[in-house]
Amino acid sequence: MAMFLSSILSEFTSRSISFLIDKCLTSISPPTVEETLSNLQRLLCRVHIIVDEADERHISNHAMMRQLSQLRKEMYRGYHTLDTFRCRGVHEEENRVSPSFTPSNFNPAKRIRFSSSDSSSSEQGHLLEVLGCLEAAIRDTSELVLFLSGYPRRCRQPYSMYLLLDKCMFGRQMEMEQILGFLLQEEAPIDGNLGVLPIVGRRRVGKSTLIEHACNNERVRTHFCRIMCFRRCGTKDERTVATLSDCDVIKHGSGAIGDERILVIIELVGDMDEDVWRKFYSDCKHHVAGGSKIIVASRSEKISRFGTTQPLELKLLTPEEHWYFFKVRTFGSTDLADHPKLASIAMDMARETNRDFFCASVVSALLKANFDAHFWSMALASVKKIKRINPLLYREEKGADFLQGFKPINVRIVNKTSVENLVILHDYETGFVRETAQNEGSQMTIRDLLFGSNNVRPRGRFEVVACRSHIPPNYSYMWECEVRRPQRMISRRKRTQQIQS
Known part of the structure; x- marks a missing residue:
């Protein structure tokens, strides 16, 4: 009898434990967006350490170079996804806060909206996919990390990273x-x-x-x-x-x-x-x-x-690589948590540059000179206007037009009271420029071109400094511009002169 009761109690205990375990497993909810983003940020930090250490080494093994290239792509993709969700939170906070919004512990400056819609499920799936790919990439680099210590370090060049970014050697x-x-x-x-x-x-x-x-x-x-x-x-x-x-x-x-x-x-x-x-x-x-x-x-x-x-x-960089290049050029780092509003504008601006190295360099220098959300919004509106009135500006050509390269670009009205148009005729670069401070101050800049200045009233043809490298060999990228009157205004003036004569 005692053995019978013991077996019953044992069976009851084992079933109870199994029931409790199954209950606990089914009650565990999937990770929230904040938790997933936090995990993504943690993994990106680990990957960044590996990539930075590899960049300091002179690696001669081509297989390792290919593996590092794939690791960089996953890192750029991860940063792009992380910043996309951050910027989306900033956009949503600007809208009216409703009960469907839940405060985010991942970043107090924003709120992340939870929804049962198909689009939200797809975005959640994309986030988990990026996280999984990054985890797999880290696992695959375990041997690579061990082999890195066997390669000699490169000669230290304090300005090398800035030089690479400034001269578009990135990626x-x-x-x-x-x-x-x-x-x-x-x-x-x-x-x-x-x-x-x-x-x-x-x-x-x-x-x-x-x-x-x-x-x-x-x-x-x-x-x-x-x-x-x-x-x-x-x-x-x-x-x-x-x-x-x-x-x-x-x-x-x-x-x-x-x-x-x-x-x-x-x-x-x-x-x-x-x-x-x-x-x-x-x-x-x-x-x-x-x-x-x-x-x-x-x-x-x-x-x-x-x-x-x-x-x-x-080839052009991928959108993820281009965003990484643009934000490091603009903010000087990869962490944008201190500038959520500016990061949101910068991401929109990066998309407008269409993965063009030169445009990204010019625009990032413009934004970096003035960390103000209102100024950045004005710059974004100006770039969108330029693209709207020049629909062929970023069109991919494969024929003769593609080989000719630069085409005249209508930029904007010179000032609010004038009907004259400003046109960029062509661009060129000058090497080994050693200008005095007086000459640098007298030249018109891209900011003067886009937003005007009380002290700058261009007439006829003139030159604009689009971008200047401050590290030797100190290249300056110039635009030759011209102020033009609308064709209708010129025809009307000619008819008036004929009538008077």
């Missing part, structure tokens, strides 16, 4: 390694042929900057005794880029041509005539030593036929 680590691998690879001479690497990409995508950074690499300067550059060459004139003696700029030189290896850089706008290329390539083979290399950069994919290796195509 080009894989492309940089591909160029360095091509330049430093020892090749057996085959019939005296020289290695040629074509680099293709749209305007302002960063081709020249990437090449400039590769030429400044210490290993490249040690490997080649001379670096010769041919910039913005014509495409049909046989007198252009015919021989090495037509070189525009010698970036680095420590020996006579023919004695040591040289690196030749050719920057084109479109295609190059076949006869011009054949003549130039023949001249190089007869006057340079074996192991010399040629890099040809252009917007046209046709130059790929000149290459002896696979062409390097530079």
Whole structure:
């Protein structure tokens, strides 16, 4: 009898425990948005530490470079998702607060709205997906973290990160390694042929900057005794880029041509005539030593036929990468919790720049100069207006218009009382600018152009400083502008003069 009661009590106890465990498991609710965002922020901090440590190391393993590239993409995606939810909370707080809003402990400056709608469920699913991908990426880098300590540290350059961001080298680590691998690879001479690497990409995508950074690499300067550059060459004139003696700029030189290896850089706008290329390539083979290399950069994919290796195509950054670049340029850090309102405006502004490096640099410099929400809202409205009156400004072209590049841009009315229009005719860059403080102060800036000034009343044609690099080589990017009267106003004045005469 005692054994029977003992077995009954044991069975009852085990079933009770199982029931309680099942009850507890079913009562646990899924994580809230705040909890998920908090976990996402914590994982991003861990990933950022790994990426920063990897950037300090000279990694030669291509598989590790690919894994780091994937880790960076997940980090950019995570920051983009985190900032998107933060900015959405700011937008919702500006609306009327209703009982359907719940205070968020993740950021007291905002409220996150909970809804049972399909869109909210989809966004919640996207957030969990990003979190899961980031967790998987961290797990996959466990071996990578161990191997990092075995690679030597790079030479410390205090301004290197600012230089990379300021010159649009952001997000080009894989492309940089591909160029360095091509330049430093020892090749057996085959019939005296020289290695040629074509680099293709749209305007302002960063081709020249990437090449400039590769030429400044210490290993490249040690490997080649001379670096010769041919910039913005014509495409049909046989007198252009015919021989090495037509070189525009010698970036680095420590020996006579023919004695040591040289690196030749050719920057084109479109295609190059076949006869011009054949003549130039023949001249190089007869006057340079074996192991010399040629890099040809252009917007046209046709130059790929000149290459002896696979062409390097530079594409626009993804929206997540572009947002990371834009916010670091604007705020100087990745944490935007102290500026929720400005972060919301900045995210809208980043979308308006259409992932364009140059536009992002110009706009971020404009915003960084004045941390005021009202000013940023005015700047956003101005950029939207420019895009509205210039619908082809960001249109992707693949024909002749694409190769021509810059088109005149109608910006705005000069002031409230004038009907004159302001037009940006074209842009250009000047290198190694050393201006005095007086000259810098007398030049019109992008802020004067967009918002006007009581002391600045432009007339006719004039120049505007669109963007200036404050780190050597101190490039200045200029716009040539013109104040134009509307065509109807000019015709009316002509008719009046004819009647009076």
